[in-house]
Amino acid sequence: MSTTAVNVPAEDHAHDHGHHHKEIFLTKYIFSQDHKMISKQYLITGLIMGFIGIAMSLLFRMQLAWPGESFKIFEVLLGKWAPEGVMDPNIYLALVTIHGTIMVFFVLTAGLSGTFSNLLIPLQIGARDMASGFLNMISYWLFFLSSVIMVLSLFVEAGPAAAGWTIYPPLSALPQAQPGSGMGMTLWLVSMAIFIASSLLGSLNYIVTVINLRTKGMSMTRLPLTIWAFFVTAIIGVVSFPVLLSAALLLIMDRSFGTSFFLSDIFIQGEVLHYQGGSPVLFEHLFWFLGHPEVYIVLLPALGITSEVIATNARKPIFGYRAMVASILAIAFLSTIVWGHHMFISGMNPFLGSVFTFTTLLIAIPSAVKAFNYITTLWKGNLQMNPAMLFSIGLVSTFITGGLTGIILGDSALDINVHDTYFVVAHFHLVMGISALYGLFAGVYHWFPKMFGRMMNKNLGYAHFWITAVCAYGVFFPMHFVGMAGVPRRYYTNTNFPMFDDLTDIQVVMTVFALIAGAAQLLFAWNFVYSIFYGKKATRNPWNSNTLEWTTPVEHIHGNWPGEIPHVHRWAYDYSKTKEDSDEYVIAGQDFVPQTVPLQENEEELNH
């Protein structure tokens, strides 16, 4: 509909999109096909899942700091799994597992990429909506269904899945191996299968929309970096998520129909099982073929958002636009050929390990380029310290800190002794967990006026950022030392090893920081909900930004623009650009030139 719409006269449009649809509550708020409403649905579902995931982490952090201690809160929240307030080892593993699953997939994949791809792709490329509003709606509702199933799995009699978020068989395949591998794991697999379907529908839609529905003048090299990031993320998703689906299907068959894809030679609870000839290593390959690209599915949208937020708030063009695009493409390509670095000591041929070390360390190069480009974008800027900007700078900081330790883990030789220790936990929480969360927060603070037509309170935003920033380092920096001391992850308690006794006070420090950080998120929740209803009304372009979404009216309308879709005449980063022959701004008195403004007199034309 909207591809042809570009050439239709303006009046028709206003009629077509402004008034024609009589929407009832159900089609407007529930089964909406409007990308803006769907993005809000994604965001709110993702945030709710996020609060569940973070709450879980606080529970197991308390267990780690005060092992075996009785807490009233455990009794209240965990019920029979915390007899007399003492956490059960099985539920500890379940909490770790579901925390990982929820944060990686439900919050940072669907909540981040789902929200902002949906909101920004049509708005920033100048389209009326997604290529298929219907598929988009289905995609959200499948995500919702999978979230519901995942949450329901928490209430299964024998407990939820507890084999770690990587669900390696045989542990995940055999109910005899742990209680969580019964009904809980079945629901986990069903939920994830639906989630993958949702993600694929969404990704295909994003790709088609970016390729086909760009407005006149919006060439690929004029796309904001957000769109580049979402576009490439969607491609990675389409390439790798199906592989996880096949892994899940084969695992379901092993579990329920007696096949032996991943199982062989098993003697458990006094009897030999019939499985013969399968290999758990095969599962690891399939899992990480998605699992590693997944890291970038989580991270790239966050980096895209950061690029946009940093450029806007620095009042400067993003430094090295083409290098940034090239880095995104290079990261995307490399991300699909590095999965084996999770498996250096899995029993895989050591020669393969060498190859994966090589490809893995290569990925540090485009990542480094991105980090340097962000720093250079700040240089000689006029930095507007809005909350979104703070989170973006925070992201660059944690991205560097967490990324650097990747050089150690990606090195097969060094991985031997830190593999699966807290060193790994510290590494990936900083580089993908915290960084991507910062990207999510930056996006919410920045585009809240676009989503809800109101502003979030900046002071609460500042408090939220600074507390979170200090605590994130407070939790994860000392954690590297715990890993270097040789403490394995996923241990219910370390008290059975006297050699770890001197780590008790680090554990307490980390947990206290985690609890404070968790409390700080309540500030955000309050600010978010309060501002939706009572926030200050937003102006059309509160951050003086160049991109197209800020040319739409504050009130959402179906079809985004009341008249004709605007045409684009320049890239998105003409901030503080001056005329060729004087040091006056291109548009007098204003340090930004929106993409819809044609080339001005006396203005140097850039290659975009």
Next chain:
Amino acid sequence: MTALLTIIVLVLVAIAIWQMTKMFELSQTSTDDSQVANDSDNKLNGYLMFGFLVFIYLLTIFSFVQYGDVVLGTPASEHGSDYDNLMFISMALIFFVQIVTQALLHYFAYKYRGQKGKRALFYADNDRLEFIWTIIPVITLAGLILYGLYTWTTLMDVDPDEGDPIIVELYAQQFNWKARYAGEDNVLGEANVRLIEIDKNNVLGVDESDPYGQDDIVSQTELHLPVGRKVIFKMRSQDVLHSAYMPHFRAQMNCVPGMVTQFAFTPVITTEEMRADPDMLEKVQKINKLRAERSASGEDADPWQFDYVLLCNKICGSSHYNMQMKIVVEEEDEFNAWLEAQQTFGEQMAAAE
């Protein structure tokens, strides 16, 4: 006690938040209600950015001073010092880059904080700069990759004919370890989980009809290793994935049901010698002080004596956190004497008949 502590922390956090919002509010001109950062926000947050840089540095220094001694000390295997060397070089590089980039990032955030009327520099591209910071990581990483791969291949290329290695099987099950020595012939007998007979105590499923298996020796409690002699470990698991992790030896390999994995190293420091290691003495002293405090408050915490240990480092079920085996590294004659004293598999089976 902890409840009180939690309450205190929560109260302090609430006060901090209240004070911070108050601070942010006071720093703003009263008429401005746009919720967009103004000059005083930029100033305050710019200073805080600088403060944050100081915080990162202080946290780093504090962590090193306070926690620097918890990390693993003297490596107890031959390749361990190579490993630690590579680790040290990588760490030094990482810290250098970390200190410089964080400084630039936060200093720029502070230095170029926004001000009304100030102008940003329109600076979109510089091919030479970008070339430089692409090529520097390329060269540094190439060096690191080569060094790393050299270490890796030397370590993983296990040659059973080189030197005079002993063959030991590490056998994992929920939730303990067993070890099987290849005996006089230094060849492990065939084994399969389908041959396990609990009644006869053939817990590893060793093939009774395989002559190589007769002289094998199964230890269910301790793993003894001779110092200075290469050990080739063959890992098996009978149920789920486990990982044989021997941190003091910088050694780890997963145990996978259905296949045999391997790892080899040469222990170079006996348990006795390691107990006398100055770093270790200090660590043991520190830990025993903590344990004494705990047992004084009624907890069960006997004084600790250092031992090497084999841990499970792949999630394997409810007691994953307590799947361990003591490792004893001793002089070759002590080791031989210990091995002598054990029953061979053949004797064990004959006794069970």
